[in-house]
Amino acid sequence: MEIxxxxxxxxxxxxxxxxxxxxxxxxxxxxxxxxxxxxxHLKGQECVFCKETRELLKEVSALSDKIELVIY
Structure with missing residues (x-):
């Protein structure tokens, strides 16, 4: 799905x-x-928007050869 x-x-x-x-x-x-x-005691520390953030940054980085996305 595209954002x-x-x-x-x-x-x-x-x-x-x-x-x-x-x-x-x-x-x-x-x-x-x-x-x-x-x-x-760890509840609430899960990454709620990790998937969406990753997808958004992939889309943004695809818009220019001058943008490199590094995911850790």
Whole structure:
């Protein structure tokens, strides 16, 4: 599922092409979903939006050759 619609992609790509002078590295520190049961004292520490954040940054980084996405 794409997060960015066609209009946003086109406008952002154009802005990047016109104004991005240097290469940029995006660093994403994330967690993989776990099938393990989390103890009560750790509840609420799960990454609620990790999947969506990863997808969004992949879409953004695909808009320019000057953007590198590194996922940890």
């Amino acid at each position: 960015l619609n066609k209009e946003v992609v086109e406008a952002t790509r154009k802005k990047f092409d016109e104004e991005m002078k240097e290469k940029v590295t995006l660093l994403l520190f994330t967690q993989e979903p776990s099938r393990l049961t989390v103890p009560d």
